Amino acid sequence: xxxxxxxxxxxxxxxxxxxxxxxxxxxxxxxxxxxxxxxxxxxxxxxxxxxxxxxxxxxxxxxxxxxxxxxxxxxxxxxxxxxxxxxxxxxxxxxxxxxxxxxxxxxxxxxxxxxxxxxxxxxxxxxxxxxxxxxxxxxxxxxxxxxxxxxxxxxxxxxxxxxxxxxxxxxxxxxxxxxxxxxxxxxxxxxxxxxxxxxxxxxxxxxxxxxxxxxxxxxxxxxxxxxxxxxxxxxxxxxxxxxxxxxxxxxxxxxxxxxxxxxxxxxxxxxxxxxxxxxxxxxxxxxxxxxxxxxxxxxxxxxxxxxxxxxxxxxxxxxxxxxxxxxxxxxxxxxxxxxxxxxxxxxxxxxxxxxxxxxxxxxxxxxxxxxxxxxxxxxxxxxxxxxxxxxxxxxxxxxxxxxxxxxxxxxxxxxxxxxxxxxxxxxxxxxxxxxxxxxxxxxxxxxxxxxxxxxxxxxxxxxxxxxxxxxxxxxxxxxxxxxxxxxxxxxxxxxxxxxxxxxxxxxxxxxxxxxxxxxxxxxxxxxxxxxxxxxxxxxxxxxxxxxxxxxxxxxxxxxxxxxxxxxxxxxxxxxxx
Numbered sequence: 001x002x003x004x005x006x007x008x009x010x011x012x013x014x015x016x017x018x019x020x021x022x023x024x025x026x027x028x029x030x031x032x033x034x035x036x037x038x039x040x041x042x043x044x045x046x047x048x049x050x051x052x053x054x055x056x057x058x059x060x061x062x063x064x065x066x067x068x069x070x071x072x073x074x075x076x077x078x079x080x081x082x083x084x085x086x087x088x089x090x091x092x093x094x095x096x097x098x099x100x101x102x103x104x105x106x107x108x109x110x111x112x113x114x115x116x117x118x119x120x121x122x123x124x125x126x127x128x129x130x131x132x133x134x135x136x137x138x139x140x141x142x143x144x145x146x147x148x149x150x151x152x153x154x155x156x157x158x159x160x161x162x163x164x165x166x167x168x169x170x171x172x173x174x175x176x177x178x179x180x181x182x183x184x185x186x187x188x189x190x191x192x193x194x195x196x197x198x199x200x201x202x203x204x205x206x207x208x209x210x211x212x213x214x215x216x217x218x219x220x221x222x223x224x225x226x227x228x229x230x231x232x233x234x235x236x237x238x239x240x241x242x243x244x245x246x247x248x249x250x251x252x253x254x255x256x257x258x259x260x261x262x263x264x265x266x267x268x269x270x271x272x273x274x275x276x277x278x279x280x281x282x283x284x285x286x287x288x289x290x291x292x293x294x295x296x297x298x299x300x301x302x303x304x305x306x307x308x309x310x311x312x313x314x315x316x317x318x319x320x321x322x323x324x325x326x327x328x329x330x331x332x333x334x335x336x337x338x339x340x341x342x343x344x345x346x347x348x349x350x351x352x353x354x355x356x357x358x359x360x361x362x363x364x365x366x367x368x369x370x371x372x373x374x375x376x377x378x379x380x381x382x383x384x385x386x387x388x389x390x391x392x393x394x395x396x397x398x399x400x401x402x403x404x405x406x407x408x409x410x411x412x413x414x415x416x417x418x419x420x421x422x423x424x425x426x427x428x429x430x431x432x433x434x435x436x437x438x439x440x441x442x443x444x445x446x447x448x449x450x451x452x453x454x455x456x457x458x459x460x461x462x463x464x465x466x467x468x469x470x471x472x473x474x475x476x477x478x479x480x481x482x483x484x485x486x487x488x489x490x491x492x493x494x495x496x497x498x499x500x501x502x503x504x505x506x507x508x509x510x511x512x513x514x515x516x517x518x519x520x521x522x523x524x525x526x527x528x529x530x531x532x533x534x535x536x537x538x539x540x541x542x543x544x545x546x547x548x549x550x551x552x553x554x555x556x557x558x559x560x561x562x563x564x565x566x567x568x569x570x571x572x573x574x575x576x577x
Contacts, residue, residue, distance in 0.1 A: 003243055004035065004243060005039070005120075005241060006239075007029065007040055007237050007239055007240055009042075009212060009237050010211070010215050010234075011234070012213060012216035012220050013220070013231070013232065013234075014220050014224070014231070015232075016229070016231050017228070018229075020055060022055040023044070023058060023233040024047075024055070024058040024059040024061070025044045026042070026043055026062045026063070027042040027066075027235065027237070028070065034070060036121070036243075038069065038074070039078065040118070040119045040120075041070075042116065042117045042237055043066055044116075044132055044188075044189065044233060045061040045112045045113060045115075045132075046112055046231065046233070048107065048111045048160065051107065051109060053096075053100070053110055056096075057110040057112040060092070060093065060110075061089050061112055062114075064085065064089045067326075068089075068322075069085050069118070071325035072321075073318040073319075073322055073345075074257065074342055078120055078123075078125045079174055082116060082174075086116075086129075086170070087170055088390065088419055090164050092389075092390050093109075093111070093112075094109075094167065097110045097165060110165045111166055112165065113129065113130020113149075113160070114163070115187055117185055117187060119239065122242050123178060123179060124177040124179055124185065125174070125176055126173070126174065127172055127173070128147070128172065128173045128174075129170065129171070129172045129173065131148055131160060131190045132187065133187070133193045134146045134186070135186040135187075135188070135193075137185075140202055142186065142201060142202060145175065147173055149162040149163070181240070182238070182239060182240075183238070183239045184205060184237070184238045185236070186235070187235040189232065189233045190230060191231050192219060192220060192228065196223045200219070201219055204219055204222075212237075216235065219234050220234055257342060257344050257345040258343075258345065259303055259305055260303075260343075260344035260345065262285070263285070263300075270340070271292050271293060271340055272292065272298070274287050275288045275289055278299065282306055283307065284302060284304055284317075285301075285302040286301050287299070288351060298336045298350065298351055299350070300348060300349075301346060302344075302345075303317045316434075320347065320413075320415045321335060323417050323419070324347065324414060327386065327389065327391075329382055329385035330410075331381050331410055332382045333402070333412040335347065335350075336348040336350055353404060354402050354403050355402070356400075356401060357398035357399070357401040357403060358399045361469075366499075367466060367467075369467070372467055373531050373532060375409055375466070376462070376463045376466075376528060378408070379459055379524075380459060380528045382409070382410070383396070383411070383452075383459065383524050384525065386411075386455070387455070387523075389419075391417050391419050392417065392450045392452060392454060393411065393416070394416040394417060394435045394444075395417075397435070397436045397438070397462070399436075400412050401462075418450050437477070438461070438475060439462070440477070441454035441457035442457070442480060442486050442515045443517050445480060446481065448517075451517065452523070453521070456520055456527060457513060457514075457517075457520060460512030463509060464494055464509050464513065468494050470492075472492055472509070472513050473490075473492070480515075491510050494509055503538070505531060507530075507537075508527060508531055508535065511527075
């Protein structure tokens, strides 16, 4: 039987002399295909003591890393996967600080140090920012493998120069080490490594080789005994087994998997049997398939061979899988995770038997208002699942919304989704429009960054189209590439003689569809609420003004009034004195 990567783990944490423990740590040893494709991960974070919310930052950093790292595409390298996960976490922590009462005091923000170790195949990958440490045991000594990101101003005065959540941008250290059987790595917070000498750590690890949890506890207790005033956390990992030099793990691709072949019905591929092709285009091929292990029907999405030379497209494709794995919501399409290695780059998604909202609107040209509300509410809940994770879908349109036979709505296709903090890693120009023009928010045509309000505009277009059968601005939005041009956009009221739509519903639609982002709703839930409950701000408008109902009559009236004024002035001028 071929050898696999095997480790022994020991971990221990204590609040020490502090009131609460702001440290957080964790480790994941996966089984099956993920052991070779993603490896074993350990992470440790230490919240800054000056902040009352730092424990939230450290817990979020560790949990996000250990969860999201294993959701990244197998086609990504360890470095790419880990760095993008950490950057996304940093962006979220920074945003939480900016929304807090202490937004201008980073010493009270969502800030923590962070160190992670990923063991994959025969390589150790280290990621580090802050003043915690990662060591490797070398004989009777400890070899420090990370830098100390703390600046000492004077005796007793110092500060962190780098940490998660301090700044919108993050510079995280990365290095690799070749693994040998018997290697021991130690991760420790400053409450431990600043108070226990390396010799004691090494002796303890060797003395408690059969119980590394006990070794970690002894080291923590020693740091406390020596007067450490801080929280105390230690992780120890020993490499007990390594894959052979000629194993499949070593031969696996480092950065990307090959593109899959063209597939036809009844062909077997990677443990799936292709049943039929659901959709094929110049950008992707989507097949209905059966998992031969479970008998479950799934959808396989393959990248187009025609675009194999387009790195930006392949980056978006791999990002789509990570996003699908991160979001767990009934109104968002789920990723399926078969426990076996892949031979090519593709995605496995749940199969939903139903129709797109595009087809649904064709079948229901005049839907009931309550039905429209129900669909919009489900889309909004799905969008909020994206927004809570600092994601913007960017391509919300009827074709990317599925409705199953029970009426449940699911958002699909995450290829254009923007993930805060890592967008720049895609290598895409900021002005590139990834969504469909008719549903894209106006600010994106000005080169601005998409936000949650951009998705809200798209949702407003969909709601408007379901109620009226047309688009609120026609095709004019994509033609307006300057602020001046966008100011000339005029909302076309959804009210007409054919539909019994309340005026306050039209007002809610108009607010969601404002060309200027800050004039729209902030959250999709606000828009959904106003679709059911008359907003007092709208009630004074029992009917829309004449200029909206009939601009021709309005301007005729204005012209007639001006003509009367001119005539009166002429009469006054010619009247004899």
